[in-house]
Amino acid sequence: MKQVIKIPSLGDAENTEVIEICVKPGDSVNTDDSIVVLESEKAAMDVPASKTGIVNKVLVQIGDEVQEGDDFLEIEVSEEAQEDNKLDKHEELSLKEDVPLRVKEAIEEKTDQIINERDINETQISGIYAGPAVRKLAREFGIDLNKVSASGPRNRILKEDLHKFVKSKLSESSVEIPTMPSIDFSQFGDVEEIDLTKFQKTSALNLQQSWITIPHVTQHDEAEVTNLLELRKKLTQQYKTKVSPLAFFAKAVCKLLDESPLFNSSIDMHSMKIVKKNFINLGIAIDTPQGLIVPNIKSANKLSIREISDEIGRLAELAKSRKIKVDDLKGSTFTISSLGNFGGKFFTPIINSPEVAILGISKSYESVKLENNKPMEIINLPISLSYDHRIINGAVGVQFTSRLCEIFSDINFFEENF
Numbered sequence: 001m002k003q004v005i006k007i008p009s010l011g012d013a014e015n016t017e018v019i020e021i022c023v024k025p026g027d028s029v030n031t032d033d034s035i036v037v038l039e040s041e042k043a044a045m046d047v048p049a050s051k052t053g054i055v056n057k058v059l060v061q062i063g064d065e066v067q068e069g070d071d072f073l074e075i076e077v078s079e080e081a082q083e084d085n086k087l088d089k090h091e092e093l094s095l096k097e098d099v100p101l102r103v104k105e106a107i108e109e110k111t112d113q114i115i116n117e118r119d120i121n122e123t124q125i126s127g128i129y130a131g132p133a134v135r136k137l138a139r140e141f142g143i144d145l146n147k148v149s150a151s152g153p154r155n156r157i158l159k160e161d162l163h164k165f166v167k168s169k170l171s172e173s174s175v176e177i178p179t180m181p182s183i184d185f186s187q188f189g190d191v192e193e194i195d196l197t198k199f200q201k202t203s204a205l206n207l208q209q210s211w212i213t214i215p216h217v218t219q220h221d222e223a224e225v226t227n228l229l230e231l232r233k234k235l236t237q238q239y240k241t242k243v244s245p246l247a248f249f250a251k252a253v254c255k256l257l258d259e260s261p262l263f264n265s266s267i268d269m270h271s272m273k274i275v276k277k278n279f280i281n282l283g284i285a286i287d288t289p290q291g292l293i294v295p296n297i298k299s300a301n302k303l304s305i306r307e308i309s310d311e312i313g314r315l316a317e318l319a320k321s322r323k324i325k326v327d328d329l330k331g332s333t334f335t336i337s338s339l340g341n342f343g344g345k346f347f348t349p350i351i352n353s354p355e356v357a358i359l360g361i362s363k364s365y366e367s368v369k370l371e372n373n374k375p376m377e378i379i380n381l382p383i384s385l386s387y388d389h390r391i392i393n394g395a396v397g398v399q400f401t402s403r404l405c406e407i408f409s410d411i412n413f414f415e416e417n418f
Contacts, residue, residue: 004059005050005073007066010038018064027055032135035073036060046136053077130157137162167270200291210353215389218348219397222380223405225364229379231411235418239306243418246284246338247309249361249381251417252407254280254301257334260400264333266354267391274391283335283352284312286319293319294352296332305418336361345382356391357400360384381408 010016020037023029034046035058049055056074060066128145130138134157138145141162148165150157185191196204228248236243257264257280265276282300286293295315300308318324335352338361349360362382368375383404387397407413 001077002056003051003053003075003077004071005035005075007047007068007070007072008050009068010045016066018060018062018066021058021060021062023055023058025055025057029053029055029075030135034136034139038066047072049073049075051075051077128157129155134159134162141166163271197290203292206353207350210351214351214353216348216351216386217389217392217394217397218384218386219394219401220346220382220384221401221405222382223408224369224378225381225408226377226379227411228408228414229364231414235415239418241306243306243309244312245340245364246336246361247305247312248414249338249408250282250284250297250300250308250312250336251305251414252404253334253336253359254282255407255413256400256404258301259403260396262392262396263357263387263400265356265391267356267388277333279333281331281333282308283332283355284315285335285337285349285352286316288320288322290322293324293329294332294335295319295324295328296330296335298331305414334358339363346384349384349386351386351388356388358386359404360386 016038018036019039022034022036029035029049030052031050032048035049035055036047038045038047054076056076058073060070060072066072129150129152130145135145137143137159138148143162143165145157148157148161151161152158225245229245232243232245232248261276262274264280265274267274279299280301281296281298283294283296286295295318297303297308297311297315300311303311315324315328318328332352332355334355335349335358337349337358339347340361340363343363345362345365347360347362349358351358360383362384364379364381367378367380369378370376383401385397385401387400
């Protein structure tokens, strides 16, 4: 039996436009399968078939503006669906109720509210026991639900089952990183080929994978470190020792990571969880003749500034002499990349996966600011924080750099932890 389906209630959405059509005539659809995607000024939303059957015609086109009650689908309803009066009643209810569609999954959330009464009928129709949210996730990942092992009650497929399925598929074969095509540059002139070192090869692959798989955002700021550098000079003279400015900066970062543990975490895309680490192993990027190496200072937050300075010196010496241990390279939770000895002002450091953030420090420079309407010489330190935008948003990124600038000015903290 042919049936025309109408656009359901769109809540307070206005100027709603069709931005995607998900099916074509002849396709078989279930009640929760998306037919079109609408977009308003506030959100995007899926509109499901609400019936099980064969698509005869989609009555709207991309770019059309629609409103509640407009015809959008002509469907040949299956005989099983016609006989299932109870299921039809629930689907009609889900279309008629005034459910605000503030997010893309609003209709499916409404369907989930009646899922317990639909489960038996759903299995009869599709042969697969899964809720609409699970089906939607499976469509997005291109997963055939017939191949997924169910762990829910009455052999129901859960979201966790999809995660396990994807994880098992990823472990079956390594993910290939796309590469640029090789070009024979000798056709343009004389060339010389230089082999990459082992370290350079490893570094190149890691950096490329990190850049491709992590959505980077970089926040830049400048910290006034005039008093901090004066304190460093005073303390090194008092204790007759050499302590690099980087050790002071590293201690400040450790304090901030204790306050902001999200920056000391990792994201597990298989289980869709954030892994917060209750330890701080601070990675220090070291430039060596063989390439970039990032050993880390274990439990750096528990060390004094002088101890951190000693560790930086020890790791740098081992790295440059190619005597670094594997354990020194494992377990880093946050990395600092300092270009203070080279110059420059700002840059975009690449995150050291599986970390979620990295701090870039550039060369400090002299500047002038007005204080009480009088010019005053100061020293500014350019900083650049790159972070994983999947779990850290811009506001939180700015809060991190702003708070770091505050810590740099806390002279008492550095004196107490020297």
